[in-house]
Structure formats: C-alpha cells, structure tokens
Amino acid sequence: MELNSRAPSGPLEKKWSNHRFSNKLVNPANRRKFNIIVVGTGLAGASASATLAEQGYQVKTFCIQDSPRRAHSIAAQGGINAAKNYQNDGDSIHRLFYDTIKGGDFRAREANVYRLAEVSNQIIDQCVAQGVPFAREYGGTLANRSFGGAQVSRTFYARGQTGQQLLLGAYGALSRQIHAGRVKMYTRREMMDVVVVDGRAKGITVRNVMTGEIESHTADVVILATGGYGNVYFLSTNAMASNVTAAWRAHKRGAGFANPSFVQIHPTCIPVHGDYQSKLTLMSESLRNDGRVWVPKTKGDTRKAANIPESEREYYLENKYPSFGNLVPRDVASRNAKEQCDYGKGVGTTGLAVYLDFADAIKRDGKETIYKKYGNLFQMYEKITDSDPMVEPMMIYPAVHYTMGGLWVDYDLMTTIPGLFAIGECNFSDHGANRLGASALMQGLADGYFIIATSIAHYLGTNKIEVVSEHEAPFIDSKRWVEDRISKMLKNSVGGSAGKFTVDEIHKELGRLMWDNCGMGRNKAGLETALEELPKIRKKFWDSVYLPGTNKEINQSLERAGRVADFLEFGEIMIRDALTREESCGCHLREESQTEENEAKRDDANYSHVSVWEHVGSEEAPVMHKEPLVFEYVTPSQRSYK
Amino acid sequence: MTSINLTLKIWRQPNNDALGGFETYLLDGIHTDMSFLEMLDVLNEKLTKEGKDPVAFDHDCREGICGMCGAVVDGVAHGPEKEVTLCQLHMRHFHSGDTLVIEPFRSRAYPIKKDLLVDRSALDRIIQAGGYVSVNTGGTPDGNSIPIPSQQAELAMDAAACIGCGACVASCPNGAAMLFTSAKISQLALLPQGQVERKNRALAMVEQMDKEGFGNCTNAKECEAVCPKGISIRNIARMNKEFFKAILTEG
Numbered sequence: 001m002e003l004n005s006r007a008p009s010g011p012l013e014k015k016w017s018n019h020r021f022s023n024k025l026v027n028p029a030n031r032r033k034f035n036i037i038v039v040g041t042g043l044a045g046a047s048a049s050a051t052l053a054e055q056g057y058q059v060k061t062f063c064i065q066d067s068p069r070r071a072h073s074i075a076a077q078g079g080i081n082a083a084k085n086y087q088n089d090g091d092s093i094h095r096l097f098y099d100t101i102k103g104g105d106f107r108a109r110e111a112n113v114y115r116l117a118e119v120s121n122q123i124i125d126q127c128v129a130q131g132v133p134f135a136r137e138y139g140g141t142l143a144n145r146s147f148g149g150a151q152v153s154r155t156f157y158a159r160g161q162t163g164q165q166l167l168l169g170a171y172g173a174l175s176r177q178i179h180a181g182r183v184k185m186y187t188r189r190e191m192m193d194v195v196v197v198d199g200r201a202k203g204i205t206v207r208n209v210m211t212g213e214i215e216s217h218t219a220d221v222v223i224l225a226t227g228g229y230g231n232v233y234f235l236s237t238n239a240m241a242s243n244v245t246a247a248w249r250a251h252k253r254g255a256g257f258a259n260p261s262f263v264q265i266h267p268t269c270i271p272v273h274g275d276y277q278s279k280l281t282l283m284s285e286s287l288r289n290d291g292r293v294w295v296p297k298t299k300g301d302t303r304k305a306a307n308i309p310e311s312e313r314e315y316y317l318e319n320k321y322p323s324f325g326n327l328v329p330r331d332v333a334s335r336n337a338k339e340q341c342d343y344g345k346g347v348g349t350t351g352l353a354v355y356l357d358f359a360d361a362i363k364r365d366g367k368e369t370i371y372k373k374y375g376n377l378f379q380m381y382e383k384i385t386d387s388d389p390m391v392e393p394m395m396i397y398p399a400v401h402y403t404m405g406g407l408w409v410d411y412d413l414m415t416t417i418p419g420l421f422a423i424g425e426c427n428f429s430d431h432g433a434n435r436l437g438a439s440a441l442m443q444g445l446a447d448g449y450f451i452i453a454t455s456i457a458h459y460l461g462t463n464k465i466e467v468v469s470e471h472e473a474p475f476i477d478s479k480r481w482v483e484d485r486i487s488k489m490l491k492n493s494v495g496g497s498a499g500k501f502t503v504d505e506i507h508k509e510l511g512r513l514m515w516d517n518c519g520m521g522r523n524k525a526g527l528e529t530a531l532e533e534l535p536k537i538r539k540k541f542w543d544s545v546y547l548p549g550t551n552k553e554i555n556q557s558l559e560r561a562g563r564v565a566d567f568l569e570f571g572e573i574m575i576r577d578a579l580t581r582e583e584s585c586g587c588h589l590r591e592e593s594q595t596e597e598n599e600a601k602r603d604d605a606n607y608s609h610v611s612v613w614e615h616v617g618s619e620e621a622p623v624m625h626k627e628p629l630v631f632e633y634v635t636p637s638q639r640s641y642k
Numbered sequence: 643m644t645s646i647n648l649t650l651k652i653w654r655q656p657n658n659d660a661l662g663g664f665e666t667y668l669l670d671g672i673h674t675d676m677s678f679l680e681m682l683d684v685l686n687e688k689l690t691k692e693g694k695d696p697v698a699f700d701h702d703c704r705e706g707i708c709g710m711c712g713a714v715v716d717g718v719a720h721g722p723e724k725e726v727t728l729c730q731l732h733m734r735h736f737h738s739g740d741t742l743v744i745e746p747f748r749s750r751a752y753p754i755k756k757d758l759l760v761d762r763s764a765l766d767r768i769i770q771a772g773g774y775v776s777v778n779t780g781g782t783p784d785g786n787s788i789p790i791p792s793q794q795a796e797l798a799m800d801a802a803a804c805i806g807c808g809a810c811v812a813s814c815p816n817g818a819a820m821l822f823t824s825a826k827i828s829q830l831a832l833l834p835q836g837q838v839e840r841k842n843r844a845l846a847m848v849e850q851m852d853k854e855g856f857g858n859c860t861n862a863k864e865c866e867a868v869c870p871k872g873i874s875i876r877n878i879a880r881m882n883k884e885f886f887k888a889i890l891t892e893g
Contacts, residue, residue, distance in 0.1 A: 129782035140789030172774030497693040
C-alpha cells in the first residue's frame with residue numbers, strides 16, 4: 001500500500017493556493033458529463049453535494065434516514081471555530097492552525113491543518129449568506145465565545161444548536177439542487193459496498209431499507225461522508241444509526257484505515273443509569289466554566305451530596321492541576337473522572353459518576369446569572385434525570401463522542417482506492433489524536449464546501465474516465481456478495497428464537513469489551529485479552545443471532561445486525577492499533593507510558609506517524625503501514641496543565 | 643429507582659397497502675428513568691425473544707434534535723409532556739397500571755410504511771420548493787458586512803429551531819403543515835439575507851404545501867401545543883402576511 005500524502009511543498013501559507021493552481025480543472029461545459037456519488041448528508045456530505053451540483057456535476061446523494069436533514073451533525077451543540085479575529089483578541093489563521101495541531105498532540109499533517117484554519121473564515125461567510133441565524137451582538141455584528149479552554153474567542157454559535165443550524169443551511173443548499181434536478185436524492189438507503197472496477201471506485205451497492213432491494217449505482221467518483229464509528233462501544237453520544245459499515249466496506253476493498261484507536265471520550269455526559277440504556281447524552285463542555293468537579297474523600301460514601309461537608313469533598317481537578325483546574329482539556333478531565341471512580345469514590349447508584357457542582361457559582365454570581373448562562377442545559381439535564389442542578393450537583397461521566405481515526409486520505413482527501421474520497425468525520429484527517437471543541441463542524445464544512453471540489457476536478461482532469469454499467473461483473477458480484485451475506489445473517493432464525501441472541505445483546509457485549517479494554521486507559525494485557533475475546537463474540541453472532549422477519553420488508557433488526565457484523569470485524573483493527581501504539585497521546589493513556597507524575601507520556605521518537613491498516617484477506621492479520629509525520633513549522637512539545 | 647407496569651395498545655400495520663389495527667401488549671418492570679423509546683426497545687427485545695415481529699419506529703439521535711422520532715401517545719403527538727420529542731419523554735410521567743395507546747403520526751400526506759413508521763418526505767419537498775437562500779458556495783461577502791439586530795436574529799432563531807418532526811401536522815384537525823412551512827418562511831423573511839427571494843419563496847412553498855395534500859390553518863393551535871421546540875403560531879400569521887403581500891404584488 002503506497003501512502004503518498006501529496007502534501008504540497010513550499011511555504012506553509014502558500015501550500016493550499018499553490019496546490020489549487022497546480023491541480024487540473026474541468027471545463028464548466030464538461031462537468032455535466034461526470035457523475036458523482038456522495039454517501040451521507042451530514043455537514044460534509046450535504047455541503048459537498050450542493051457545491052458539486054452548483055458547479056455543474058451530476059450528483060447522486062444517499063442517506064440512511066428518511067430525510068437528509070436528520071444526519072447526526074444536527075446534534076452538535078457548542079459552535080464552530082474560525083480565525084476571523086472579530087474580537088481583536090490576537091487570533092489569526094496561524095494561531096488556529098497551531099492550537100489545532102497542538103490540541104491533536106502533534107499527530108496530524110501540518111499542511112492539512114493549516115488549510116483547515118485557512119478556509120475556516122470562508123465557512124462563516126458562506127453560512128451567514130445562507131441565513132444561518134448565528135448569535136449577534138447588540139450592534140448587529142457576529143458574537144463569539146471562547147470554547148474548550150481556547151485563549152481567544154473564536155467560536156461562532158447559534159444558541160446550543162449550532163450543528164442544527166449549520167446542517168439546515170447545507171440541507172437548504174442541497175434541497176435547492178434537488179429542486180433544480182442536479183442532485184438526485186436517495187433517502188433510506190444504506191451503503192453495503194464500494195464497487196471497484198480496474199482498481200478505481202466506480203460505484204456503490206446499497207440496500208433500500210424500505211423494500212430490502214439491493215441496488216447498484218454507478219459513478220465516475222465516489223465520496224464517502226459517512227461519519228464516525230463511536231457506536232462500536234454500543235453506548236456513545238452518537239445517533240443510533242451511526243455506523244462504520246461504509247468505511248469498513250471501503251477498507252475491505254482496499255482503502256487504508258488510519259489510526260482506528262483514536263477515539264475521543266467527552267468528559268461531561270449524563271451517566272449511565274441502567275442496562276436498558278440506548279445512548280448517552282452530552283452536556284456542553286461550557287458547564288465546566290462555572291461548575292466545580294468533586295467526589296467524596298472517602299471510598300463508598302453513600303451520603304447525599306448535601307450531607308457531605310466541605311472538608312470531606314475532594315476537588316481533584318483543582319488540587320491536581322492548580323493552573324487549569326476544572327478547565328483542563330477533555331482527555332485529562334475524562335481520565336481523572338475514571339480514575340476517581342476506579343478508586344471507588346464514584347457517586348450515584350452505579351458509582352460511575354462524579355459531581356459537577358454549581359453551588360459556589362450560584363453563591364458568587366446569583367441564581368439568575370447562572371440560570372441565564374446554563375438554563376437550557378439545566379432543563380435538558382432535569383428532563384433526563386429528574387434532578388435540578390440549581391438545587392443539587394449534576395452527576396457526570398465520560399462517554400465516547402468522536403472518532404479521530406478514519407479512512408486514510410491524501411491532501412486531496414482521496415483514499416488509497418483511486419476515485420474514492422472520504423470527507424468529514426469518516427476520514428482520519430486533521431484532528432490528530434484529539435479534536436478540539438467546535439472543530440468538527442469546521443472540518444466537515446471545510447471538506448465539503450471548499451476542498452473536495454478541487455480534488456474531484458483534479459482527479460477527473462488527470463485520469464481517463466471509462467464509462468461503466470451496472471451490468472458489468474464487478475457490480476453483479478458485489479450485489480451477489482451483499483445478498484449472500486444477508487442470507488447468511490438470516491439463516492439462524494429459521495428454527496425460531498429459542499437459545500439465540502438478539503443483535504442488541506451481542507452489540508452490548510462487544511461494547512463492554514471495547515470500553516473496558518480499548519477505552520480511555522489501555523494496557524498491553526487488556527488489549528491482548530480483548531484480541532482473544534473478540535473472535536468469540538464474532539462467532540456467537542454468526543452462529544446464533546436471531547433476526548425476526550425477512551429481507552424483503554422494513555426490518556430494523558436486520559439493519560442493525562449488518563452494522564454490528566461490521567463493528568465486530570472493525571473492533572479488531574482498533575485493538576491492534578491500540579496495541580502497536582505503545583505511547584500515550586491525545587485522548588488515550590497507554591498505561592505503560594506515563595510520566596513520574598502519572599500523566600500521559602508521548603513518544604515522538606517512535607510514534608510520530610499515522611498508523612495505516614491494510615486489509616490483506618479475511619483469514620490473515622491486517623498489515624500496518626506508517627506515514628511519518630514531519631513538522632517543519634511547529635515544534636512538538638509535551639502538553640502540561642499543572 | 644422505581645418501576646411500573648403498563649398495558650400498551652400499539653398500532654400494527656405490516657405495510658402501506660395492508661389494513662392496520664391495535665395489538666395489546668403487557669409490559670412489566672419498566673424503570674421510570676427510561677425514555678419512551680427505551681421502553682419500546684425493551685418491548686421489542688421481548689417480542690424478538692418470543693419470536694414475534696418487533697414494532698417498527700423511526701428514531702435516530704435520541705436527544706431531541708434530529709426530528710426523526712415521533713408517535714401519538716394517548717391522542718397527543720410526542721405524548722403528554724410539553725416541549726419534548728418522544729425520545730426525551732421519560733417514563734416517570736406515567737403510572738403503574740396505565741394503558742397507553744400508541745399510534746403513528748397520521749395525515750393524508752404521511753403514508754404509513756409500517757407500524758409507527760411513516761413517510762414524511764412531503765416536508766422535504768416543501769423545503770425544496772424554496773426554503774433556502776439561493777447562494778452558491780464561494781464569493782459570499784464577509785460575515786460582518788451584513789449586520790443584523792440581535793433581537794431580529796433571536797426571532798429568526800426561534801423559527802429556525804424547527805426540527806421537522808411533523809408533529810404539527812399529526813395534531814392538526816385539518817392536517818395542515820402550516821407551522822412547519824411558516825417556520826422556514828419566517829426565519830428567512832426576518833433576515834436581510836432572505837429579502838431578495840422573499841415573495842417567490844412564500845408563493846412557491848405554499849403552493850407545494852397545497853400540492854402535497856396538507857390542509858389549512860383554522861387557528862386550532864394544536865400544532866403549537868405539541869411542538870417539541872415551542873414554535874409559535876405567530877409564524878403562521880407571518881406566513882399569511884408574506885403570502886398575501888406576494889400574491890397581491892407578484893401573483
């Protein structure tokens with residue numbers, strides 16, 4: 001597997017403009033001759049579909065839900081970063097670049113991250129022009145806030161619904177192209193396979209989840225915008241349908257998968273409250289601006305928070321990190337919460353929670369001020385937990401939130417399969433080993449609105465594009481493979497449900513294995529155990545999963561089973577990736593790699609690379625390749641928040 | 643943690659062409675911290691274990707923002723709790739021994755696909771008719787070159803908060819989609835960016851709304867009462883004004 005990043009040479013701030021100039025173009029009159037498939041309609045997919053259609057290409061767009069507006073970008077709360085420096089507080093493209101690459105613990109490509117910072121300003125202009133109702137100052141200019149511990153106010157927001165508003169902006173642009181007939185929209189389709197003809201991506205195989213029909217679609221270019229794989233853990237903040245299937249199928253057809261073990265665990269989520277729980281809900285990180293995190297000093301203290309006197313509370317973040325206190329980055333906050341609970345100091349019925357207390361802030365600023373700042377979050381919390389944070393402290397616990405790993409892409413966002421591109425969370429791209437708050441929306445829209453069209457034109461302009469038909473062997477073979485796999489999944493159900501397992505039971509078992517051994521803290525022994533256990537769960541799935549109904553109707557159990565089958569395969573490269581990365585970096589602590597003060601210790605001498613996994617066959621272990629990371633413009637430093 | 647026992651009467655319909663009907667299920671030991679959809683998950687696991695067909699329902703984000711979930715519970719779209727979607731409705735609002743009647747969102751414009759799962763693509767087509775500002779990617783002016791008074795931006799945001807769940811239609815005695823349509827028309831009519839296409843937008847979106855078979859507003863206000871995002875029917879008044887202005891000057 002050849003990993004040529006195609007990162008342009010020349011000075012950092014010229015790379016993107018030079019690259020755009022050297023990339024080939026497609027004449028406007030010729031664009032209508034090319035067909036492009038976009039899978040996914042989140043920020044990346046919707047913005048790419050709209051932009052390419054506006055430029056004149058024929059676009060076919062696919063989504064799994066009933067409408068393109070449902071994609072999970074919609075749930076992002078906090079905001080979107082841009083280097084506008086509207087607040088005159090010292091921000092610049094270079095600073096956003098530096099913060100992003102440092103926040104990612106120096107595990108991303110310099111050229112890509114700089115480009116992201118560079119186009120961030122255009123995103124804001126674009127969204128404003130679309131009528132996205134960003135928050136405003138009284139004078140009518142755009143408002144900003146500081147987010148996730150950034151030292152400048154560069155985050156643009158629309159109440160706590162920034163993702164929703166940006167997605168509806170992109171959905172509007174997409175809707176306009178659907179109306180104009182330049183995008184053909186296919187809803188309720190799940191991608192099952194990438195079709196590769198003579199080494200190039202030429203189409204996809206999808207399942208119509210309303211009818212069960214397996215369909216082939218041809219194109220000259222395929223773009224995946226299919227999001228992250230956090231649901232491998234069963235419980236995460238992701239939507240129920242978020243899955244790895246599209247990316248995993250691409251991987252099995254030859255696309256390298258980069259840094260699969262890089263997963264972000266968000267520190268402020270509502271804790272798990274029972275086995276029936278289907279998902280975890282994120283509470284905005286902004287709460288840590290005023291909330292104080294604590295646990296009881298004594299193990300197993302079951303008194304109510306109000307009955308624990310001040311002297312018996314341990315404000316572990318403030319004590320351990322006096323200069324950052326409760327505002328330490330996500331990974332540090334998450335790890336410490338888990339550590340306290342592992343000591344047996346966790347609170348709540350499960351012991352898997354810590355307090356986030358607003359009592360001091362209320363005393364200092366008054367009830368009204370605090371309610372004004374966090375009222376909507378407090379209401380949301382109260383709806384779910386039936387407890388009022390104005391009266392008793394919130395309980396929080398870390399949860400899986402975002403996956404930095406994904407399909408390996410070059411500077412043009414092309415995977416190792418020519419003609420197959422990956423944008424948004426489904427590529428490994430720009431966040432290194434840890435993503436900063438308010439940067440996911442930025443990256444999704446940067447890829448979709450401002451980067452992918454240049455790459456597509458270059459690909460089409462430099463390659464001979466052969467027209468293919470869905471009646472050719474690779475399409476028929478792919479279809480048959482998909483159908484066989486579904487039949488294989490359904491075969492156990494003939495004799496009834498007795499002695500069998502449901503999809504969710506198996507998914508939960510996988511989730512527990514991954515969370516316990518390949519979560520925030522990892523060690524060799526645990527990872528090796530997981531590597532032994534995983535095939536057993538996989539076998540259990542294929543031998544004894546029970547699926548009601550047939551393939552020829554709406555069958556939501558079958559849909560879930562297909563996704564779980566892929567998570568069961570994918571989990572293995574996550575574990576292998578975690579096993580080979582014997583350093584702590586970004587979001588995870590490799591327990592064998594710690595400083596004397598028990599903080600994460602990065603190892604630049606041995607691990608300053610992207611780990612890219614190649615699928616070489618179902619029976620063989622995957623092969624890892626390395627893309628070395630070279631830093632010309634920044635000097636990797638060890639993070640310290642003491 | 644307390645648990646309750648429930649009797650569920652759920653609408654079962656194998657597909658759009660088949661006749662549907664209510665089936666009764668007894669469900670014991672439901673934890674009151676569960677969400678309504680988690681309660682349905684528990685029922686579905688039970689049905690699956692018994693070798694029966696689970697209840698089909700749409701859902702995705704389970705945090706009240708994607709707009710994909712929704713059903714009518716005891717005659718009320720999204721159930722008895724104010725300003726929540728079904729996924730954010732919790733079982734602590736019910737009592738042991740309750741009988742809950744669960745039906746799909748019903749409307750002439752929403753074909754039932756299976757059980758509680760309906761086709762709401764008509765709402766997408768209303769947006770496609772004009773629910774956007776026609777700007778291409780690139781070449782847009784600096785964000786701060788379009789100043790917008792804070793109050794105006796907030797009003798636009800109130801309307802823009804619509805999640806497109808379609809509960810407004812299901813609760814309306816006339817099956818009107820006017821709250822949904824007016825939310826988008828209002829958002830863009832309130833903002834300077836929306837002025838250029840203001841009239842055409844109102845005409846095109848209302849025309850599409852009628853074409854899809856939705857009814858018209860008679861101020862029953864049922865839509866506002868069930869809207870999980872608290873969208874006000876003032877938006878409908880604004881849409882009517884926009885429509886009349888447009889039809890008198892353009893139509």
